Amino acid sequence: MSVTDYESVIGLEVHVELKTPQKLFCGCSTTFGAPPNTQVCPVCLAMPGSLPLLNQECVEFAVRAGLALHCDIAPSSRFDRKNYFYPDLPKAYQVTQNFSPICSGGYVDVATEDGMRRIRINRIHLEEDAGKLIHHEDHSLVDCNRCGVPLIEIVTEPDIRSGEEAVAFLRKLRAIVRYTDVSDGKMNEGSLRCDVNLSVRKKGETLLGKRVEMKNINSFNFVARAIESEFKRQVALIEDGEIIVQETRRFDEKTGLTSALRKKESAADYRYFPDPDLGEVLVDNEMIAKIQSSMPRLSDERKAMYKDAYDLSDYEAERLTADKDLSDFFEAAVKETAHPKTLVSLILTDLAPLFGEDETEAPLSPETLGALADLLGNDVINSNTGRKVLKVLLENDQDPAAYVEENHLAQINDPKVLQPIVDEAVRSNIRAVNDYLKGRTPAMRALMGYIMKKTQGRANPILAEDMLKAAVADADKKSS
């Protein structure tokens, strides 16, 4: 048997931090990156007598996520206490939904190499985040700013079969939570975190193997690598006739290997029970209808609209909508230009790579990019100059028209201005001219290069080439 005879069976638990301005059970701010313990109050510090008060906005966010993921929304769900001791958990219990989650069922359709795959969602529950420990050499400090920040935990069915599929699912999920404005989905800030449950079995088998859990993996790349590494480890063990132990393992980002964290057998008993401080979470049809009607446009809807309105290819529209920020940026910029197709090509070739996994800040203002597209579309500058100007704008956002004018970068479109330069090019490059006349067309590049050099790249390339061809033909006539 070899590795190819086995397959992974993978389920994900994805924690998504909700983007509500306030925490789940108190009025404290959820802003990321504030100085330690400045966004806390008696409630999130679990002072004696403090009581949780459910922030209804968090419920709405969870419902919105549920609807976008095609889930059933429970008309009534409730909170439970998950009891355990940890220094980042001041109450010594986490308020979560163990017995009755707010959303269940649902799915995400994911495009993979093997076509569309449907990954089913088992449930989504609403819960609070814990704080953060900051470790020093001989002591640790607790930062409670994150205590009580609202999370949804999205639990998939074990429908995923590979690291690539897992990443494709996560990308799609991230796009959905961002399109719905439920979360900013930043993995580097921990607002999207992923636990992987993985077991291995021979292809064709239907039973599940012993499950290994890998917790808190914080980038797409690491998810893929952790899955690959754990799959290989388990296959090797099975091949050696050994038994897989159900356990929690940690993925080491440096070595790319997983190592045992704790055995599931001795895992904590969380002593879940309904939280007596919190009543039922009620969601009625009116609330669902309201959320449904205010649901932001998702990627598929935008894609169709772009193709239609701007005459884009399927590929272009797909790329523009893969990331919500990119799509939002496009929508803002396209209002600023009369040349949408020029804008699209600028965005896709030069800007799309800048909208990465965690980057959400647009690298320049949509107005600026729209204006640049106009300069290009109106032949004020050529594409070479366009690229150079863009580089400058990315460094220092400013009015591109003014910059072009100040630096005399406008394209030379006047044949009278170009003619002497074209003539000079022909006169000074006899060899290239002769080569060209002998049918070596690349020689034209040398001639164009001469013109561009003489005009600091400002010559209208199409016009210049036409004129050059005419001049060369003319020279040929004269010499013959």
Add this chain to the structure above:
Amino acid sequence: MTITDMTIQEMAAALRKGDLSSSEITRAFLQNIEQLEPSVGAYITVTEDDALAMAKTVDQRLKEGYDPGLLAGIPAALKDNIATAGVRTTNASRMLEHFVPAYDAYVVTLLRESGAVFLGKTNMDEFAMGDSSEASAFHATLNPYDTTRVPGGSSGGSAAAVAAGEAVYALGTDTGGSICQPAAYCGLVGMRPTYGLISRRGVTAYASSFDQTGPMTRTVRDNAAVLDAIAVRDPKDGMSSRFAPIPEGGYVGSIETTFGNPVIGYIEEFSNGLDPAVRDAIERALQFYSSEGARLVPLSFPHLQEALAAYYLLTSAEGYSAINRYDGIHYGYRSAEAETVDDIYIRSRSDALGLEVKSRVLLGSYLLSKENYEIYYEKATRIRTLVIQTFNTLFNACDAILAPVTIGPAPLFGAHGDESLNGQYSSDRFTVLAPLAGLPALAFPSGLTEEGLPLGLQLIGPRFSEGRLYMLAAAYEDAHDRLPRPRLFHEMRNGK
């Protein structure tokens, strides 16, 4: 008349007539505290300076014509599990011996707005877990009527303070009899309000689905006056009821209404194992109500034993979860010897939590474990539902239930054994049913035994029937002599 023997109504009248000032009243109570505390031990913390400053403010206000109502200038005591900003709130635990909250409990805010003068924080069983106040980490509180006996608990300090004349009224908290039982042992009126009537915010949680705060006073009218001040919806307590029907004219006003011919029920199973004096008190009270035109109906309460078991299971489970936050990490006591995180937990909690608390935490932890959750916790919640349904049925047949509070007068120190889980004969079998169903219960004194020990009775009513309970208890009170102050109160006054 002795200042410290006046009712709230009498003080309020004297304050407005200018016969007395709040400062004078407050000084009189501080003097009682100074003289009686060595033999009573009602307080953990006495805030003399604060009290005098508050009294001075009220005097000034009243002079300026600003009158926040009946409670203005009246000195009160607060159980030490009720948070007071800037004043340590220990919960009678080593764990929180030096804990000073930055916030007031909502009931404290409301009392401050009413012009209350706070004398200090009263002793209790640690984290309100216990029924004799012997489980305080600091000292015992003695029953003012007989200092060889317990004042009851867990609000024993509050009860003793009011009984001894060391406060006009006190707030206690109740989970399963912690207001009514000490009220009965100390000859007071104690109200455990309907769950959801009083805000729990700022009151240390023991069992969140049971806990309620309520007044402990010498008279029914005093009690109603305090409830009027604290029965205010709290939008920040998710369990604070939006639908509490507060009577027009307040609870004080509801006392003066007439009820026609009420139907008073009594539970036959309750007469088993009663002290003859209590049985006699019940019979006399029933006769009294009958002579006043009430119809009496005998009732049966099935599954009593199961209900009592459910009470212990649920409160221990909730208590376990509520107490775990005192872990030595964020605030409160931390063992100096601890080296690792686990060490901090284990040593801090071992050192600073008392036996009673530890045993309930252990029990709760056991009950909630995966193997036991269904067998115990879930079954207990079903029994709780059954109890609620049983009460609903009983209140179809009557307006209120008259019941004993305890099987007898206050026990001697040490006579009180371990909390018995053996339902039917446990000492608090009469006081856990109302909290289990979230119902109000009003304890009021029925008189003294031959040995001079107070006995109490209680009226249990449907949800939000506090006004009706006050009216019924006031009728009894009006027809009987007021309980005399304990002997030590008079001895002190005579300078002994």
